[in-house]
Every structure is written in structure tokens, then in C-alpha cells.
Amino acid sequence: MVIHFQYNKKQVLQALRYHFLSRPEIRIMIIVVNVFAFFSAALYYFEKITPMAFLTSSALWFFLMITFWFLLPGSVYRRTATFKDHFTMKFEQYSFSVGNERGSRSWPWEALKTFIETPHFFHLYFDTRSFFLVPKNGFSSKDEVYEMRQLLKEKIKR
Structure with missing residues (x-):
């Protein structure tokens, strides 16, 4: 055969996301950060932590998601002439x-x-x-x- x-850029970026998110170490890190974010939201709701601590954990979550969804696939695509x-x-x-x-x-x-x-x-x-x-x-x-x-x-x- x-x-x-x-290659189509949009499809390649999506494939790179699949690749990165299929890596066990990245999956574990995302799960841990999501549990941490949920835990910090619950603690903030029950007024056990300050708004600054909750904002910091939320910023960490946003940064991680933006990195794995946009920045990492985009940088690999730009660097690879293939x-x-x-x-x-x-x-x-x-x-x-x-x-x-x-x-x-x-x-x-x-x-x-x-x-x-x-x-x-x-x-x-x-x-x-x-x-x-x-x-x-x-x-x-x-x-x-x-x-x-x-x-x-x-x-x-x-």
C-alpha cells in the first residue's frame, strides 16, 4: 500500500495533544493538580484558606492546562520541519x-x-x-x- x-496544522496540534496527554507522567500530574484545585476550592468555600491561596492554586491549574493544550503542541509544531x-x-x-x-x-x-x-x-x-x-x-x-x-x-x- x-x-x-x-500535514494539516490543526490536526497535527490535536494529535500532539493526544500524545502529550497519553503520557502517564503527564496524566498523573494533571490528576494531582485537579485534585489539588478541587481541594483548595473546597477549603476556600469553607473559609479555611485565604482568597490569595485559592487564586494561586487556580492560576497553577490554568497555567498547566494552557501549557499542555496550547503552548507545548504549538512549540513542537513550530520547531519540527517535518x-x-x-x-x-x-x-x-x-x-x-x-x-x-x-x-x-x-x-x-x-x-x-x-x-x-x-x-x-x-x-x-x-x-x-x-x-x-x-x-x-x-x-x-x-x-x-x-x-x-x-x-x-x-x-x-x-
Whole structure:
């Protein structure tokens, strides 16, 4: 199977959000900050803390959400030239390859550790931090997306 694609900025930003929020350490941090914010709101309601303490905890919550929702995905998108290229990807029996006008690279399926599927992408993970986004809009039909999903399930042992 061969696909040709380029990235859509809004979709890539959403995919990066999925990536960051799927990280266990970020999830734990968000849960802890949300519990802390809820706890501080309850303490403020029962007049156990000052308004300044409640305002500080609220500012922390807002800063964290803005960072993970806007700043982090935006900075990764701006720094990575990959998202501005046009690509051709080939999926074969024993390997897959990615290429653009400057060259190409091939990997065996065993190089991938896992994958996740989001509304617009397949995230192919080489390790916990290195991944490649394969946009679903690069496929010519929903049948090809289904075939790709089956191929990934077959080739990548989770």
C-alpha cells in the first residue's frame, strides 16, 4: 500500500495533544493538580484558606492546562520541519518506508513498539518519545484505513 500526504496544522496540534496527554507522567500530574484545585476550592468555600491561596492554586491549574493544550503542541509544531513536507509512505510485508523529495528511510516492522489510533492519525511509536504520525486523510478510502488498522494490529505486537 502506498499513500501520499502532507500535514494539516490543526490536526497535527490535536494529535500532539493526544500524545502529550497519553503520557502517564503527564496524566498523573494533571490528576494531582485537579485534585489539588478541587481541594483548595473546597477549603476556600469553607473559609479555611485565604482568597490569595485559592487564586494561586487556580492560576497553577490554568497555567498547566494552557501549557499542555496550547503552548507545548504549538512549540513542537513550530520547531519540527517535518510537518511542512510532502511525504510518500509505503507499507510492505516486512517493512515500511517514508520518503520526500530529499530522500527516504525504511524500517522493519519490528522497529515499532506500539501504535495508537486517534481521529485523524495513526501514531507509530519507535519508543516512548519517538513517533511518526500517519494521517488518515492520506488514504484514498475508508477501506484503506481499515486495511492499515488491520496491518498495524498484525505487525505490531503490543
